[in-house]
Amino acid sequence: MADRVKHIAPFHVMALLARARAMEADGRDIVHMEIGEPDFPTPEPIVRAGQQALAGGATHYTPALGLPELRRAISGHYRDCYGLKVPWQRIVVTPGGSGALLLATAVLVQSGDEVILPDPGYPCNRHFVRLFDGVPVNVALTAQTGFQFDLPALQRSWRDSAVALMLASPSNPTGTLIAPDVLGQLIEFVEARGARAIVDEIYHGLVYGADAVSALSFSDNTFVLNSFSKYFGMTGWRLGWMVVPEPYLDAVERVAQNIFLAPSTPAQYAALAAFSAQTREILEERRRIFAERRDFLVPALRDLGFDIPVTPSGAFYIYADCSKFTRDSFQFCEDILEKTGVVITPGADFSVADPKRYVRFAYTTDKQRLEEAVARLRAYGLS
Numbered sequence: 216m217a218d219r220v221k222h223i224a225p226f227h228v229m230a231l232l233a234r235a236r237a238m239e240a241d242g243r244d245i246v247h248m249e250i251g252e253p254d255f256p257t258p259e260p261i262v263r264a265g266q267q268a269l270a271g272g273a274t275h276y277t278p279a280l281g282l283p284e285l286r287r288a289i290s291g292h293y294r295d296c297y298g299l300k301v302p303w304q305r306i307v308v309t310p311g312g313s314g315a316l317l318l319a320t321a322v323l324v325q326s327g328d329e330v331i332l333p334d335p336g337y338p339c340n341r342h343f344v345r346l347f348d349g350v351p352v353n354v355a356l357t358a359q360t361g362f363q364f365d366l367p368a369l370q371r372s373w374r375d376s377a378v379a380l381m382l383a384s385p386s387n388p389t390g391t392l393i394a395p396d397v398l399g400q401l402i403e404f405v406e407a408r409g410a411r412a413i414v415d416e417i418y419h420g421l422v423y424g425a426d427a428v429s430a431l432s433f434s435d436n437t438f439v440l441n442s443f444s445k446y447f448g449m450t451g452w453r454l455g456w457m458v459v460p461e462p463y464l465d466a467v468e469r470v471a472q473n474i475f476l477a478p479s480t481p482a483q484y485a486a487l488a489a490f491s492a493q494t495r496e497i498l499e500e501r502r503r504i505f506a507e508r509r510d511f512l513v514p515a516l517r518d519l520g521f522d523i524p525v526t527p528s529g530a531f532y533i534y535a536d537c538s539k540f541t542r543d544s545f546q547f548c549e550d551i552l553e554k555t556g557v558v559i560t561p562g563a564d565f566s567v568a569d570p571k572r573y574v575r576f577a578y579t580t581d582k583q584r585l586e587e588a589v590a591r592l593r594a595y596g597l598s
């Protein structure tokens with residue numbers, strides 16, 4: 216067994232989920248607030264396009280970097296939604312945003328290289344770095360900066376041996392965004408040092424209030440990834456993309472050829488329908504529903520006594536400080552599950568620095584179920 220796998224941690228929430236499943240099998244009603252994917256099915260026009268592709272025999276490999284039509288359609292998405300000109304040749308279609316993260320770390324990280332990461336953050340990122348024998352440097356960030364890097368935090372934590380900075384805006388687990396001017400400053404800082412920023416925009420589209428600004432507005436030398444999973448509601452299709460800086464394209468293509476051969480063909484044909492006006496209408500309605508859920512849940516949790524220091528502006532997560540109730544958020548999640556049948560994710564899945572203080576609520580279930588969860592938590596004695 217290779218040593219590196221010792222560093223790959225399981226998701227702590229899986230233990231809670233296993234218990235929840237057992238309780239469900241015993242007839243208990245469980246409210247799932249741990250799930251990091253939309254509860255809505257894939258929009259019908261996308262499903263139909265996928266079915267038609269399959270019926271028409273689209274079951275062979277595509278080019279490793281994806282169908283040129285889809286790469287062009289994604290370029291059109293940057294033009295229409297961000298007013299940006301992104302050459303389609305720089306867009307690489309990948310097996311989920313996860314495939315994009317794998318490719319980015321594969322071409323950037325050598326043995327012993329350091330990669331700077333926000334803590335709290337998406338846990339898989341540090342494991343991608345480990346897979347290439349790099350060294351993840353988790354930088355503890357606070358509510359003052361919305362749990363995101365600002366320039367002083369990056370200046371304080373930067374090391375000359377760092378080759379990359381990984382960011383996500385909106386972030387999982389906090390749902391917070393990096394302000395556009397700050398994002399520009401961070402990218403400039405990193406690139407001035409010959410390193411690269413990897414910016415995860417997978418929750419773009421699920422932003423409430425203002426629209427998010429893409430890192431591509433600031434630099435052509437940044438790796439920017441996105442996915443059809445979250446906003447487009449296609450988690451199970453396993454499809455994402457990455458905009459790659461030109462000098463790395465050939466390397467990314469060679470790695471993609473060797474490790475994936477190609478992204479899923481039916482999924483790519485289905486995704487061609489993701490940018491249609493009809494699909495957009497469905498997705499925008501869902502965005503409105505997510506915003507409504509957030510607007511209900513944030514004040515309701517605060518009322519119960521959770522400290523939510525920054526109101527999330529995107530994704531479908533709320534990162535809540537539960538130190539008023541417990542010194543150990545994992546035990547707290549276990550106890551809540553046992554006594555109320557509500558599943559939430561412990562902070563240990565997202566933070567190395569402060570794993571016991573927070574929990575993550577996902578509002579990926581309908582408003583009635585969210586109301587039910589809040590009622591159960593109140594009855595449990597939280598307020």
Ligand SMILES: Cc1ncc(COP(=O)(O)O)c(C=O)c1O
Nearest residue numbers: 251311312313337387442444455
């Ligand atoms: C921040 C972030 N990046 C990437 C991913 C990977 O998603 P996918 O591979 O489904 O695109 C996730 C999934 O939860 C995520 O939260």
